[in-house]
Amino acid sequence: MNNKVVFHGKGGEFFGIWIVNILLSIVTLGIYSAWAKVRTKKYFHGNLELDGDRFDYHATPKQILIGRLIASVCVLVWAVASNFMPVIASLLMLVFVGFSPLLARNNARFDARMTSYRNxxxxxxxxxxxxxxxxxxxxxxxxxxxxxxxxxxxxxxDTSIVASVLFIILSFAAYIFIFANVTASITRYFANGYQYGDRQFSAEISTGFFVKTVLFAALLGIGIFIAVFGVIAIVAGMGAMVSVSSGQMDSGFGQILGAVGGMGGMACMVLLMVLVSAFIQVRARNYTFAQMKVEGEPEYGFSSTLTTGGFLSLTVTNFLAQVFSLGLARPWVMVRTSHYFADHTLVIGDLSQLKAKGELTDDGAAIADEVAAAFDIELGLG
Incomplete structure (x- = not known):
């Protein structure tokens, strides 16, 4: 039995909450931002439905505020040090890297413990x-x-051509292995770490899948890169020939043609990176969800049906909407993104038979959650 996740949020409805959150945060010099985060989380959790029941979020603004104040102090200290004491800033960055796994783990734990389904x-x-x-x-x-x-x-x-080519190939293979192995390791850690009440999540994550995915994405990117820039070179060459034959090269036509070609090349590079990233993210999510189980009787599974084209379209249109609206489209972007992921997420199993005992857990503090967010290291399963 497949149970589709449904998101009921509306862009216009959330826009009102979002704009009030911003105005009150400005008026209170950022203090209200803790309440704003809780309101936002409650809105998105409360509008997420599975088998007729909705999720809930339980963090309090006080927890978020304490964590946010400490996170702000950390960011301020690092910013001051980076401008006036670069050596100290470098040492602080090393300390931060050393603490980043702790922050990411605690961030995942806090967010999970603040989330509930069916009480x-x-x-x-x-x-x-x-x-x-x-x-x-x-x-x-x-x-x-x-x-x-x-x-x-x-x-x-050895500077021979054969040695240079061999070095490039081996380096390429090494980078692919590093990225794929680390991605698989992080995915494996989070996929096996979550719990619903007393029921453990589990997943067998294969490193080989990520190696193949990253390798295919890299080859796809290289192939598209060669094809696109081949077309650009041909068009630019034809344009240059036309301008020379018509005597327009001296009038600046050649410079304009070169500038347009350069901007087009940069745009293609950015789009290519987004495409490769979307391909990896989609395959990784679909694979991870297919491997995940919720242990117990009965056992439950998951399914993710994202497509590279759909996710790429979502990413590009979200970016353009925010740019051309000067950020005012942010609420609609957040809502449509939640709709997209919900529409492509399924829980497999009869949820009317779901039984789980709530485990007594310490709610903890949001310090690690806020520090992790401040330095953009929030990890987990999307």
Whole structure:
């Protein structure tokens, strides 16, 4: 039995909440932003429905405010240090990197514990050791082949064409392996860390799937890059020939043609990066959800049906809407994004038979949640 997730939010309705949140945050010099975050979270959780029941969000503004104040102090200290004491700023950044797995783990745990469905709260019980391995240790370990390759290349110093091509191919393979292995490790950590009441989430995540996905995305990007810039080069060449034959090169036509070609090339590069990123995100989400289970009797599964074209269209139109509206389209962007993800998410199983005991958990503080948000390291399953 497939149960579709439904989102009932409306852009116009949320726009009113959003604009009031901004105005009150400005008037109160940012203090109301904690209440604004809780109102926003409650709106989006409260409009998310599964099998006739809606989710809820339980964090209090006081929790968010304390965490936000501490996060603001951290950001301020780092900003001042980066302008006046660059060495201290570099050391602080290293300290922050060292604490980032802790912050990401605590951020996931706080958000999960503040979320409930049918009066039963979620939880995240991923270990701190697992967080450090997934986010730092795995990357360092995966980089060993690349380090060995660089040392070997420096020792041999063979500048022949064959050696150079071989070095490029091996470096490309090493970077693919590093990115795929780290992505798989982080996905595995979060997919196996969530809990609904006393029922554990689990998933068998294959590193091989991510290697194939990232490799295919890289080859796809390279192929499109060559094709697009081949067309641009041909058009630019034809334009230059026309301008020379007509005697317009001296009048600035050549410079204009070059500028247009340059801007077109940059736009294609940006779009290409967005396309490759969308391809990886869509495949990763669909695969991860297909692997995830909620243990217990009966067992439940998940399904994600995102498409690269649909997600790419959503990303591009959201960006353009915010640019041309000078940010005023932000509420509609948030709502339509929630609609898109909800429409492509299914829970497999008879939810009328769902039983779970609520576990007693310490709500904790939102400090790590706010610091993680301030430095943009919020991780989890989308």
């Amino acid at each position: 039963v709260r979620f939880n995240f019980n991923g270990s701190l050791k697992g967080a450090y391995w997934a986010m730092l240790g795995c990357g360092l370990f995966s980089s060993i082949p690349l380090v060995i390759l660089l040392i070997a290349a420096g020792a041999v110093r």
